Amino acid sequence: MLRIPCPYCGPRDETEFAYGGEAHIARPQNPATTTDADWADFLFMRKNPKGRHRERWMHARGCRQWFNVERDTVTHQIVTVYRMGEPPPETPR
């Protein structure tokens, strides 16, 4: 079970969190003028990297805040966490 450092509450067990998939998927500003292909890309296409992955988590059984996590999908190491709207911090590879 992962131990996730909530940027608002501190480190908590994974069971307190909900997973929200890949982070930084920008919703197209003007859906009406977005092509079908681009819209489908936004809706359905996600990265599935072996390694570093930026993803969203929500502290569902805590402060209920969404935030971003950079996690290594191989080692489960959590490299960094940052709040919604903040740019991803530079992390050493």
Added chain:
Amino acid sequence: MSTQPFRLPRGGRIDRARPHRFIFNGRAYSGYAGDTLAAALLANGIHLVGRSFKYHRPRGIVTAGVEEPNALVQLGVGARSEPNLRATQCELYDGLIATSQNCWPSLRFDLGAINDRLARFLPAGFYYKTFMWPPSAWMQYEHAIRRMAGLGTAPEERDSDRYDKRLVHCDVLVVGAGPAGLAAALAAGRTGARVILADEQVEFGGSLLSGSAEIDGRPALDWVARATAELDWMAEAKLLRRATVFGYYDHNYLAIVERVADHLANPGEREPRQRLWKVRARQVVLATGAIERPLIFRDNDRPGIMLAGAARAYAHRYAAVPGRRTVVFTNNDSAYAAALDLIEAGGPVTTLIDIRAEPQGELADAVRAHGVEVIGGSAIVATSGRHRVKGVEVMRLTPDGTGVAGPVKYRDCDVVCMSGGWTPAVHLFSQSRGTLAYDSTHGCFVPSRAAQATHVAGICNGAWTLAECLRQGFTAGTAAARAAGFVEVAAAAAPPAPEPTATPPRILWAVPSDRAGTTSKHFVDFQNDVTVADIQLAAREGYRSVEHVKRYTTSGMGTDQGKLGNIPALGVLSDVLAADLPSLGTTTFRPPYTPVSFGALTGRDIDALADPIRVTPMHDWHVANGAIFEDVGQWKRPHFYPRAGETMRAAVDREVTAARTAVGILDASTLGKIDIQGPDAVTLLNRIYTNGWTTLEAARCRYGLMLKDDGMVIDDGVTTRLAPDHFHMTTTTGNAARVLGWLEEWVQTEWPDLRVYMASVTEQWAVATLSGPRARDVLAAAGTDLDLAPTAFPSQSMRQGAVAGMPARVFRVSFTGELSYEVNVPARCGGALWEALIAAGAPFGITPYGTEAMHVLRAEKGFIIVGQETDGTVTPLDLGLDRLVSKTKDFIGKRALLRPDTQRSDRKQLVGLLTEDPNEVLPEGAQIVVERRPEPPMPMIGHVTSSYFSPTLGRSIALALIVGGRARHGETLCVPLLGKTVKVEVAESCFYDRDGARANG
């Protein structure tokens, strides 16, 4: 009662003042406190304890610990009975009852042993090859196979014991309390770190309990006692005995099962039977020891053939000698030490056979000095004795070790002690995803690179001497504490522990024999009856991956997960494939290290505590009035209220009819309710719902549909504007939490600029829904200051006032198609409101109705239920709700509704179905075809989503999703069911009062 003829007159760590009686296979025996069941059986001269899994061969006690493959017993009777327990770990208590497994009619005479004679017809993969055809017969085969091949029997009664769980944090968790673990715990504990030391045995000491080692010039157990006493004094150290660390998960999360009361004849009322410890450790020190390997020689499975280290443990720790004439067979030094211990304890050793040529050195000299015949460069090529080994045949090995030659020597014996070297217990290290390296000298894998905050010490880290174990222990403990932020106060030096100089082992995975062939059984995996021949066969048939060989031969499966046989099996495979052993890798180590009971994993989360039960404020009334309940999520909702002698159908018909002709009352408190406030609340609703909200006036209600961005319906409900920037949203009962989460997600992640705030108020409001032509009369009779005149309180509006003296919000919205008032009062008033309305409604024939009648009423009106008419692939257009989809504003899901796929005319669309026979009620989920063909396949064009008998219409009704359904009105379709075909006509999805006059009047 027998007299323990194999018990030594003195010594051992047993309490001779506390004799225990026990029953094994129906016979009474005696042992002592401190014995394991296996030790007590050996003291009574019993080696034969079980039958093997496949061939039903007689099997004895092989080990003295956790790795035991054979001596599995069924312990206890009735609800407390537990199968597959290792006799080598069951502590003896007075009155213990144990029975052998997998034998019938008895252990000594087992009919299943015919499999041993048929072995040539039962090679690896036999079941896969033989029982494939015809496929339909597998169920019968499986039944017979499961009866023949099996272990213990699961108890049929409910587990009567209690279990407990604890979640703890510590700075350093030390796993294993042998010399390395104790040293690590001492070093870490002295820094003031919070230390947990867990060991699976009854007492600390590990391997030191079973040998005669010395530390600092004194018996090693003196050092163990001093170390344990020091740890006991440490305020921050927690010492767990009988506690197996069975899982090492991510981020230093480990699980321990502590056997609190398994060893007690009469467990106390206050203690659980077992306790699960869930530990989050800053640092972990693994000092998990090593497991001795068997030698893989012909017929190496007879009762009486055991590991040398186990024999040593029985003699030394339990004062029980395994036999009177012992032959030792080894490839390494440790068996010499075991032989010396056995001799000293009083168990004569006659012959020692060493695979290594010319055994020399201190140990060999010492053994010879006791008159033991030492035969070097030789191997056991055969053994005899059915229920107990009687003798061995010995021949010289050829120099390359692949064959034998020369004359055969016969040696009588009643015990063979074997040692094939030692395998570090890297299970937990490997579970933590640390990598392993191969040690070719000792023929085993050792930890290489840790993946987590893990330190490894002792023989599990390749420390082959006691002095090195102690040194590594102190080093690892100090390093772990330092990494957790604790600095040592005084340097801890490992005490000296001199041992004889070691000679390296000689690795020979399969010991050759002069007789080969498929009937020759060199057992690699005792528990699953896997032989060298099986692994060779798998390789011949093309299996290369160790994972595939494991699954094909079953080597390494079962309750012991190959603790003895995995490495020898790999060795045999590398020999036959002529491949480098480390290049083959190992099979994956998975938790649990040893089997864990479901009880321990479940703890107290059973029955009412398994999942929260949510009840409404009116629940007691429902119970008192005979409601039958239905689970809706965690809620208990009245399903229907049968009167004496009434069937469900009759009750539901009565409840529906009451709501249509008089008045019904429904407990709607479970409806999800979200309070939404803020200047941008209306903006949020406009984006979340498909329809527009800007023009909604205060105190007005509107039905809304919520989509995901892929255009599919996820929820619906009525939302009411309480004030310009204040809304009351309702959601489906089961979706309340999800919808709140959905709103929060959008506001937090996509629209943080919106000034809007929301909170769940589901449990703050109790709701009683009055529905039916007399609903207004009941509300008036209950007493209210609201003007109920239709012009003053029209449909789709909300009024705040008093109802029966309680503060209320009354919503005039209808899910039944009848005149309806949803009366919301503070939750604490729910019971009083309900009783007041029931009393006021009595003259009008008020009838409580449950969720089933609610479903019938809404289905008659063609109202959808999200999750029933929708399944995540249904758009508002599919439901025929185009009028709720705004053309002018953007909303979540709008763009997806313009994709070609959501625009297709042949999507499944919601329609009504009327069966040809009005009394035929279709099963929900039934598939729909255009015409039934004699045989499948036939194209299925849809399915039934809701189906009921409608008492209002006097016939059955159904809703269905059908390909291009709206264009099929009037068509006749078929619903193929088992044994019949039902003809249905496609109809409007609304069956009753299509213009809505009843609800709006």
